Amino acid sequence: MLAYFLINVLLAVLWMCMWGLFDIWTMLAGFFFGYLLLGAVSRTWYPDGKGYGSKLFNLISFGFYFIRILIQANLTVAKEVVTPRFNMTPRFVRYPVKGMTPLQITSLANAITLTPGTLSVDVLDNDEVLLVHCMYADDRESAIKELDELRDRLMTEVFGC
Amino acid sequence: MLNIILDILVIAFLIFGIFFMFVAAFGLLRLPDVYHRMHAATKGVTLGISGLMIAAAIHHAQAHDANVVNIISNVVLVIMFQFIANPVGSHLLAKAAKLDNAPTWEGQIADEEHNPVSE
Numbered sequence: 269m270l271a272y273f274l275i276n277v278l279l280a281v282l283w284m285c286m287w288g289l290f291d292i293w294t295m296l297a298g299f300f301f302g303y304l305l306l307g308a309v310s311r312t313w314y315p316d317g318k319g320y321g322s323k324l325f326n327l328i329s330f331g332f333y334f335i336r337i338l339i340q341a342n343l344t345v346a347k348e349v350v351t352p353r354f355n356m357t358p359r360f361v362r363y364p365v366k367g368m369t370p371l372q373i374t375s376l377a378n379a380i381t382l383t384p385g386t387l388s389v390d391v392l393d394n395d396e397v398l399l400v401h402c403m404y405a406d407d408r409e410s411a412i413k414e415l416d417e418l419r420d421r422l423m424t425e426v427f428g429c
Numbered sequence: 430m431l432n433i434i435l436d437i438l439v440i441a442f443l444i445f446g447i448f449f450m451f452v453a454a455f456g457l458l459r460l461p462d463v464y465h466r467m468h469a470a471t472k473g474v475t476l477g478i479s480g481l482m483i484a485a486a487i488h489h490a491q492a493h494d495a496n497v498v499n500i501i502s503n504v505v506l507v508i509m510f511q512f513i514a515n516p517v518g519s520h521l522l523a524k525a526a527k528l529d530n531a532p533t534w535e536g537q538i539a540d541e542e543h544n545p546v547s548e
Contacts, residue, residue, distance in 0.1 A: 292498055341472045342449050349456040349469060356465065359538040381516035382475060387468050388516070389523040401464045401523065405538065 272320045276302045330425040341384040359405035363398045435491045446480025449473045461534040463526045471519040
């Protein structure tokens with residue numbers, strides 16, 4: 269989905285070059301017409317009939333989800349820093365990422381670093397396992413479940429084509 | 430009226446950004462080991478700089494600056510590269526600490542680097 273979004277941005281730039289006007293309204297118009305074009309073209313590429321037109325909203329919803337968990341992550345860190353005693357239960361967790369491409373693993377590692385209580389530390393075993401430092405991992409299963417939700421949303425909403 | 434609302438918005442974003450930058454700096458001093466400090470530094474700085482940059486963009490848009498498009502596109506680029514560069518930097522620092530066997534906090538429960546847990 270990210271690839272189509274970048275094509276859409278490219279179309280907007282092309283539109284601006286053709287008009288010779290580099291302002292915000294020309295860019296928005298170019299983005300809109302590129303969106304219509306890509307939506308119409310990509311509709312026939314998927315069996316469910318939902319092309320770029322409806323899948324762009326998945327990307328936007330992932331953006332809002334990401335901002336929400338980024339703010340949540342900061343609030344947990346801020347709470348830990350400002351309150352007097354430490355309540356962390358840190359743990360290094362192996363998280364399997366077998367079968368993902370390098371781009372997807374990099375995106376997932378970056379996203380993990382910016383989500384609540386987790387920090388990606390290393391890639392082990394020939395790019396098959398991420399070593400993740402979890403701040404609140406008293407219960408290993410629930411920590412893994414949070415990572416699973418992030419991975420599923422990333423795979424379907426950003427890379428799902 | 431609109432000016433007052435935008436001013437309040439600018440101040441709110443500035444306070445938001447400065448608070449999280451402060452948390453990042455204070456966390457570096459206060460948290461017990463290098464991994465926890467990376468948590469504070471990465472997350473706090475990413476959100477803090479985003480807040481400050483949005484405040485700057487709103488302020489310049491409100492003042493009808495001549496090159497407001499330049500400023501907003503610079504703001505978008507700064508936020509985008511923050512989101513890419515900060516996690517990568519912290520990943521490398523944490524990896525270096527791990528290779529160096531940096532001391533960890535005594536409250537740590539488990540380290541699965543060399544002993545995987547069977548699922």
